[in-house]
Amino acid sequence: MYGAYRVDTIRTAEATAIARLGDDTLMQRAAAGLAAVVLRELRARRGAASGARVLLVVGSGNNGGDGLFAAVRLAKRGVRVSAWRAGSSVHAAGWTAFLAAGRPVTAAEAQAELSRVDLVIDAVAGIGGRSGLRPEVAALATAAAGVPVVAVDLPSGMPPEPPWPPGFDGGFTAEAGGEPSAFRAAVTVTFGGHKLCHVLEPARSGCGRVELVDIGLLLPDPDLRCWTPAEVAAAWPVPGPLSDKYSRGVVGIDAGSASYPGAAVLATAGAVGAGAGMVRFLGDVVVAQRVIDRFPSVVPVAGRVQSRVLGCGWGDRPNAARAIAEAVDSGLPVVLDADALRHVPGKVGAQVLLTPHAGELARLLECDRRAVEDDPVAAVMAASARYGATVLLKGATQLVAAPGEIVQVAVPGPGWTAQAGSGDVLAGICGALLAAGIPTPDAAILAASIQAMTAASVAGPLSPDRIAHQLPVTIGAALRDGPE
Numbered sequence: 001m002y003g004a005y006r007v008d009t010i011r012t013a014e015a016t017a018i019a020r021l022g023d024d025t026l027m028q029r030a031a032a033g034l035a036a037v038v039l040r041e042l043r044a045r046r047g048a049a050s051g052a053r054v055l056l057v058v059g060s061g062n063n064g065g066d067g068l069f070a071a072v073r074l075a076k077r078g079v080r081v082s083a084w085r086a087g088s089s090v091h092a093a094g095w096t097a098f099l100a101a102g103r104p105v106t107a108a109e110a111q112a113e114l115s116r117v118d119l120v121i122d123a124v125a126g127i128g129g130r131s132g133l134r135p136e137v138a139a140l141a142t143a144a145a146g147v148p149v150v151a152v153d154l155p156s157g158m159p160p161e162p163p164w165p166p167g168f169d170g171g172f173t174a175e176a177g178g179e180p181s182a183f184r185a186a187v188t189v190t191f192g193g194h195k196l197c198h199v200l201e202p203a204r205s206g207c208g209r210v211e212l213v214d215i216g217l218l219l220p221d222p223d224l225r226c227w228t229p230a231e232v233a234a235a236w237p238v239p240g241p242l243s244d245k246y247s248r249g250v251v252g253i254d255a256g257s258a259s260y261p262g263a264a265v266l267a268t269a270g271a272v273g274a275g276a277g278m279v280r281f282l283g284d285v286v287v288a289q290r291v292i293d294r295f296p297s298v299v300p301v302a303g304r305v306q307s308r309v310l311g312c313g314w315g316d317r318p319n320a321a322r323a324i325a326e327a328v329d330s331g332l333p334v335v336l337d338a339d340a341l342r343h344v345p346g347k348v349g350a351q352v353l354l355t356p357h358a359g360e361l362a363r364l365l366e367c368d369r370r371a372v373e374d375d376p377v378a379a380v381m382a383a384s385a386r387y388g389a390t391v392l393l394k395g396a397t398q399l400v401a402a403p404g405e406i407v408q409v410a411v412p413g414p415g416w417t418a419q420a421g422s423g424d425v426l427a428g429i430c431g432a433l434l435a436a437g438i439p440t441p442d443a444a445i446l447a448a449s450i451q452a453m454t455a456a457s458v459a460g461p462l463s464p465d466r467i468a469h470q471l472p473v474t475i476g477a478a479l480r481d482g483p484e
Contacts, residue, residue, distance in 0.1 A: 003194065004222055006195075026215050027066055029191075039074070039079075053119075055117045056081060057110065057124055058083050061087075063152050063156075066152050068083070068095060080102075080103075081103070082117075084110035120144050120150070122149050122183045123152040126153040133157040150189060154197055157183060159197060172205075185208040187208050189213060190210060193217065200409075201396035246304070248278075249277050249434075249435025250277055251271045251305060251309060254308065254309070254310045255313055257313055258284065259313075261286075262313065266425050266464050267309055268291050268294070268295055270426060270471075273472060274432035306436075307332055310337070320340065333434035335434065337427040338423060341363070349388055350389060350402050350441075352390065354390070384403055400441050411453055414455050416460070417455045455467055
């Protein structure tokens with residue numbers, strides 16, 4: 001698990017480190033780490049670093065200084081480095097050191113060099129930069145589309161954190177006839193701690209692989225906690241030799257309707273695939289037969305349960321509010337998904353898990369969907385505070401907020417899961433983990449992560465029912481590989 005930090009947190013830690021160690025020490029540590037990553041990248045791409053050509057695009061701030069001192073280190077390893085001063089000024093000591101080791105070029109020469117270089121280092125702007133690129137830098141970013149880019153701290157032009165600017169789509173793709181507002185990196189080398197843009201879409205996709213260099217910052221608790229497959233494996237509930245169906249957990253699922261019977265089947269598939277000890281189907285009797293035909297182990301009779309899943313495929317159910325109130329009042333962990341989210345009865349408690357997508361979260365907060373998309377972290381925290389619940393925001397980046405806790409980020413997966421039925425499967429997985437006794441926030445993050453990991457296990461689309469079917473394989477592989 002690793003943390004991600006807001007800009008103010010990083011700036012405070014940097015100021016403390018500079019007071020303790022000196023600005024030059026921090027910059028040289030960053031430059032050494034950056035140079036090491038570039039050398040590894042060159043060796044991986046061309047077999048050797050010596051003789052490689054690298055173009056440095058350098059701005060006026062400390063980011064530029066990091067890049068310039070890294071270029072000096074690269075030159076000592078036989079790399080031919082040229083640099084274009086893209087800013088109005090430049091880090092003076094770094095530029096002086098570079099002139100003794102590399103070759104300065106003009107904007108036109110930098111453009112021409114793109115056809116010959118092995119790699120571009122983007123050191124134009126860091127966390128202090130403004131969103132977007134000046135026209136001449138944007139033109140080079142466009143021309144560099146076929147060249148690997150290593151970004152220093154973050155791709156220049158990219159906002160370091162939400163709220164994202166209006167219409168932000170990552171900033172690294174140009175509209176028809178337009179110019180990109182940010183570089184698109186193959187690798188981003190960041191210092192001290194991850195920034196929010198490194199873990200939140202749509203910015204995350206423009207950062208490529210993120211390499212963290214320790215420069216000695218003393219950081220507080222992070223603003224986001226990001227899970228990895230190793231933590232998922234370590235936290236997954238594994239039955240022991242004395243386990244039975246009740247110790248593994250019994251899930252009560254009330255899902256589906258005559259109009260949406262598939263939702264019931266998919267929610268059940270998620271619970272069964274995630275390893276529930278038993279599933280009781282408590283929904284419509286006609287739908288129940290569809291579920292049992294697919295899963296003969298499901299029990300269509302009320303009885304003891306250890307968690308409940310409500311709302312998938314309900315449609316306009318007349319008794320929805322009463323069913324939800326009864327489930328919440330039981331004190332058991334409850335998943336409220338899809339149509340159940342239209343009937344959340346005010347404060348419900350952290351044992352209740354709400355699983356909205358951006359549009360549903362906007363309705364819960366009575367705001368515009370754009371506000372959720374512009375700052376999903378703030379939105380998921382606001383919903384958790386408003387309802388006293390644990391909230392799993394589904395989407396390209398899946399976030400979990402619980403009252404008084406740091407927001408967690410699930411293991412990312414491919415965009416293929418953006419399809420009808422994925423949320424039903426996810427609700428069932430959540431129910432299985434809650435029934436097994438996993439705390440609600442952890443159950444939510446584990447469920448979102450294992451679904452993403454399963455979707456990522458094949459190169460292409462898996463339908464939601466196939467993802468549910470594949471869950472045991474993913475869980476088994478994660479447990480076999482174990483924590484790193």
